Amino acid sequence: MKPLHLNTPLLRAAPGQFSHPEVWLKMDALQPSGSFKLRGVGRLVRKAAQDGAKEIVCASGGNAGFAAAYAGQALGLTVTIVLPETSSAAVQSLIEARGATVLRHGAVWDASNEFAQALAAERGATYVHPFDHPLLWEGHASLIDEVLDQGLDFDAVVTAVGGGGLFAGIVQGLRRHGLNDIPVIAVETEGAASLHESLKAGQAVTLPAITSIATSLGARRVADEALRLAQLHPTHSLLVSDAQACGAAARLAEQMRVMVEPACGAALAAVDVHPELFARFKRPLVEVCGGVAVSLEKLQAWTISA
Ligand SMILES: *Cc1c(COP(=O)(O)O)cnc(C)c1O
DSSP states (O other), rough: OOOSSOOOEEOOOOSSSSSSSSOOOOOOOGSSSSTTHHHHHHHHHHHHHHOOOOOOEEEEESSSHHHHHHHHHHHTEEEEEEOTTOOHHHHHHHHHTTTTEEEEEEESSSHHHHHHHHHHHHHHHEEOOSOEEEHHHHHHHHHHHHHTTTTOSSSSSEESSSSSHHHHHHHHHHTTTTTSSSEEEEEEEOOOOOHHHHHHHHHHHOOSSSOOSGGGGOSSOOOOOHHHHHHOEEEEEEEEEEHHHHHHHHHHHHHOOOOHHHHHHHHHHHHHOHHHHHOOOOSSSEEEBBBBSOOOOHHHHHHHHH
16 A cells, blocks of 8 residues: 655755755645644554554544544545544634544543544544554654655754654654664744653653644643653754744745744744754754644734744
8 A cells, every 4th residue: 555645845945044054844744634744644544444444533633633534535434533622613624624524522632532532442443643653653754764765964853843753753764774873853832842841850741731822732741752762862852932933934934935833833943043053963954844724814923923
């Protein structure tokens, strides 16, 4: 079975786009699901279909749910996505347009997720976690395979971190090619800093609440595997503000004519917000993770506030 995700373009940033002279961008915003999530979710859902699954259930107010709906439809499965009551109507209609049934349950994701797990168990459906599963990490790791195939000699990888699934996939991708010394710059927004706080404490920390606008980074606790890999592999944990993340998303739209969420803006912003760190690298690679919760109207508001 062929993967569901695309091999996305690898572009060199235009002169002056960043303060650093040679930044490379892996354009996962161009995946048919609008984010990198299809890499891992597609891997997990394809395996489930091969094993005979007829139905999948996923709890996500955003890109994981949309990727699950996309993957399920492509493979002819019945898809149920559980959204928190606070999720936007726009995301719900995107998911429904892919043929999935949307249920609303719980004020926050944790409650939707418990409900989704129980529902999957009751129906004998495959449960799709948004960030904590080995097949997700294996799927996300494909982005590193592609960049190596594309021939880039990069010396650091910059990624946004929510629950840490993307981070874990990137670290696994590097390590399976023996690139154990290439550091990963793990970027979170202030108010969604679950990995940052866990690294400081030396153990997994559950944040009391998420206060960042970058909702796709809003996991109160990272996957244990993400923390383990951050302690094993050379990792720099950085924070940027919501305003910096939004400003970077608005700038990308103007410079490259591509819209991304503040979650993705966080990774882009880090290069300019932390120049002293990036001065150490010749050719940093930024994972442009994308996201569908963005619109012209939102970008305009972010340009003004940035
Ligand atoms: C899911 C997501 C993230 C965070 O990924 P994790 O695997 O949860 O760390 C970042 N950006 C976007 C656009 C996402 O959809």
